[in-house]
Amino acid sequence: MDNNRNKTETPSMNNNNLPIENDNHTIEKYLHHSFKHTQDLTVQRIEENGASVLIAYLDTIADHNKLQRIVFQTFLKMPLNEINTGNQTCVNYKVLREMAEAKEELLKGSCVISIEGTKQLYAINIANDVMRSIAEPENEKVVQGSHEGFVETLRQNVYLIRKTLKSDDLIIQYDKVGDEVQTEIALVYLEKHSNKRVINEIKRRIKSKPIDCVVNVGQLEGLIEDSARSPFPQMLNTERVDRTIAHLNEGKIIIFLEGCATCLIAPVHFSAFLQSADDYSSRWNTRLFISSLRFMGIFVAVFLPAFYIAVIAFHFDVLPDELVMPIKNSINEIPFPPLIEAFIMELTIELIREAGLRLPPRIGPTVSIVGGLVIGDAIVRAGLISTTMIIVVAITAIAAFSIPTHEMSEAVRLLRFPFMLLAACLGLVGMSFGVIVVLGHLCKLESFGSPYFTPFTLKDFKDKIIGKYIKKLIKTNT
Amino acid sequence: MIGVILIMWMLCNQYPCLVMYDIFKKTSGEFLGKTLIVCYAVYFMLQGSYILARYGHIVGSWVLERTPHWIIISLMVAVSAYLVKDTLQSLARFYVLVTPLLIILLFLSTYSLKDANFLYILPIGSAGALNIFKGSKEAIFSMLGFDFIFFIFPFVNGSSKQKLKAVIMAHIFVTLFYTYLVFISLVYFMSPVDINLTPEPFIYMIKAYSFHVIERMDLFFISIWIISVATSFMYLLLLSSKGLANLFRLEHTRFLPLICVITLIVSIWFMHIDKLNVINKYLTACHYVFQLFIPALLLAVSFITKRRASVRHEAK
Structure with a gap:
């Protein structure tokens, strides 16, 4: 009888909508079959x-203590009729309707229990919650203020937000992304401030784009951002809790991905990439100074090497008389044209940076000493590169690293190469064309329907900057 | 000049939801309207090529003496096409973004006042009012560029009065700005003879500046000025491609490559024959026809047809 039934069941093994059969043997077969006989799937049969x-x-993600305490000592000791009524007194369990649900629960770390004679399957969460402790993000350190950063567990991250932002306006929506392997994501936003159109657009994009598996926010970003071909990032990545909350209050939408300590913020404006968490805690004049310094940083990082090449190659008469001789002397003996010279040095700096990133912290400084001092000094003495070029390249590198967000810094570092090329071909005129294209591109970009690079209008300036300070002044005085 | 603006504005006001090209069709009938659109597209292309030729000439003689002209011009065309091919909105954002660059020009020109001799401006009005009028007649159309707004009238937010105000303000600003530049060039140079000898007095004047850290300000000035040239070329490109698109009911990006190639070739030809001033004279005549007479005629036609329509309405 039993064998007979098994034969009829076998073709429908792959069918996920299998109704629950109250036959432990079939269930065991089904589970082993759908998990492809993996060895960490433990199935126990007891009386x-x-x-x-x-x-x-699943043995590997289950907590044995919990298994012992919750399942063996409590759940199974309950009388059958009490379990059947669904009257959950001392154990929180879930009643499953389909076999597919059982599979999903197992993957989450639950234990699936079938009791012969009840016609039901039960799932109890016994997942092993191993998580990293909350630490300050390595690449977004601040001097003052909160030192909390996100971790790799989605619920823990949502907890960090909820804990700080105690508001009934805060909405969390879970969703899944990925076709083969489904990864949980969470959209977090404030109902009052955020734009419904943007939320729906984000959801639509997540649903409509096919992808097998998402493991990193970078992938997710590439999936849903407006123009994936642009060199500029259109969503802000951060690991800082305080920064995320500040953006939430501005009506932005936060996307968390399970297994990733970085969250995505959308829609963002270009200037958001130039803010650091320190800005919130510093005084207004310091903030103004520092943020204008960062703007200058972008400017220098993109234009300085190109400008230098343009001056050396085309417009030597731009230099004042006093500067002509020193620069002329330094480049006189150099065998390369300025473009090649600049490319050699820029690529060397990028190489040093990349190498320093991969090395353990103890060897890291050695690379920078070898790279910076030895190569820098020797290359000048050998007469391959001029001293002025070394100065230009060093200032450029420092300026590029002063940009607080990693992605924008990368974009800026990349942008200077085409500008160098243009400057070497057409001098300052070429650079103007570069500026037109880049500005035009920035004007075309949109981040989820809101313009990415709108300049400040006079009205904005009045409302946002002056208005804020006047309000603040009035508040503090009364 | 204000008259031109008013005529255009009244014409647009008659049909507030229509683009200029549709107004042509509406007032002058299908066939005549289509010919008008073609004429306007050609006119804009010609103007664009003229601007390109002028720009190529200045860059060629001041910055890149040895680079072939066609490279400089085709780069400009390519860059402008890249911006025009997208939405009107992004173009508008770009224009707003580059407007503050005018402040640099203002600063650069004001700096020359330190060497100025205000007596050079005198005698004012010695040539007689008629001559001044004749002179201004030639210059007036270099200030007309804001009619652009009338071709995209329905796409601009705001009431029609606001739009009119914006256009008039823009014209006044540009006129004042140009007058200021001319004034400065006049007070800087010794005599009318000097001015006649120097082809681009303003750039020549800037070239003499020395800021001790950086010399040859004219190079920087031209680099910034290129962006302004690009904006004026872009709008001509947009208008002519929109015109052709309206004719064939297609996306304006379809016609962009064609128009780019035509303007490129025409501008190179303009530079080749090396008679920009003669071309400018012909263009001035065109300006009169296209910016004054045709809109005025259309306005009259639209008034008559509207009145007739209303009379017929009453008769019914």
């Missing part, structure tokens, strides 16, 4: 209260 019980869990 309890006179009934045959099947307990299945």
Whole structure:
């Protein structure tokens, strides 16, 4: 009889909408089949209260203490009729409707229990919650203020937000992304401030784009951003809790991905990439100074090497008389044209940066000493590169690293190469064309329907900057 | 000049939801309207090529003496086409973004006042009012560029009075700005003879500046000025491509490559024959026809047809 039934069941093994059969043998077969006989799937069959019980869990993600305490000592000791009524007194369990649900629960770290005679499957969460402790993000350190950063567990991240932002306006929506392997994501926003159109657009894009598996926010970003071909990032990445909350209050939408300590913020404006978390805690004049310094940083990082090349190659008469001789002397003996010279040095700096990133912290400084001092000094003495070029390249590198967000810094570092090329071909005129194209591109970009690079209008300036300070002054005086 | 603006504005006001090209069709009938659109597209292309030729001439003689002209011009065309091919909105954002560059020009020109001799401006009005009028007649159309707004009238937010105000303000600003530049060139140079000898007095004047850290300000000035040239070329490109698109009911990006190639070739030809001033004279005549007479005629036609329509309405 039993064998007979198994034969009829076998073709429908892959069918996920399999109704729940109260036959432990079939269930065991089904589970082993759908998990392709992986060895960490543990299926135990025991006799309890006179009934045959099947307990299945993934050994690697289950907590054995919990299993012992919750399942064996509490759940199975409950009388059968109490379980059947669904009257959850001392154990929080879930009643499953389909076999596919059982599979999903197992992957989450639950234990699936089938008791013969009840016609139901139960799932109890016994997941092993191993998580990293909350630490300050390595690449977004601040001097003052909160030192909390996100971790790799989605719920823990949402907890960090909820804990700080105690508001009934805060909405969290879970969703899944990925076709083969589904990864959980969470959209977090404030109902009052955020734009419904943007939320729907984000959801639509997540649903409509096909992808097998998402493991990193970078992938997710590439999937849903407006123009993936642009060199500029259109969503802000951050690991800082305080920064995320500040953006939430501005009506932005936060996307968390399970297994990633970085969250995505959309829609963002270009200037958001130039803000650092320190800005919130510094005084207004310092903030103004520092943020204008960063703007200058972008400017220098993009234009300085190109400008230098343009001057050397085309417009030597731009230099004042006093500067002509020193620069002429330094470049006189150099065998390369300025473009090649600049490319050699820029690429060397990029190489040093990349190498320093991969090395353990103890060897890291050695690379920078070898790279910076030895190569820098020797290359000048060998007469390959001029001293002025070394100065230009060093200032450029420092300026590029002063940009607080990693992605924008990368974009800026990349942008200077085409500008160098243009400057070497057409001098300052070429650079103007570069500026037109880049500005035009920035004007075309949109981040989820809102313009990415709108300049400040006079009205904005009045409302946002002056208005804020006047309000603040009035508040503090009264 | 204000008259031109008013005529255009009244014409647009008659049909507030229509683009200028549709107004042509509406007032002058299908066939005549289409010919008008073609004429306007050609006119804009010609103007664009003229601007390109002028720009190529100045860059060629001041900055890149040895670079072939066609490279400089085709780069400009390519860059402008890249911006025009997208939406009107992004173009508008770009224009707003580059407007503050005018402040640099203002600063650069004001700096020359330190060497100025205000007596050079005198005698004012010695040539007689008629001559001044004749002179201004030639210059007036170099200030007309803001009619652009009338071709995209329905796309601009705001009431029609606001739009009129914006256009008039823009014209006044540009006129004042140009007058200021001319004034400065006049007070800087010794005599009318000097001015006649120097082809681009303003750039020549800037070239003499010395800021001790940086010399040859004219190079920087021209680099910034290129962006302004690009903006004026872009709008001509946009208008002519929109015109052709309206004719064939297609996306304006379809016609962009064609128009780019035509303007490029025409401008190179302009530079080749090396008679920019003669071309400018012909263009001035065109300006009169296209910016004054045709709109005025259309306005009259639209008034008559509207009145007739209303009379017929009453008769019914």
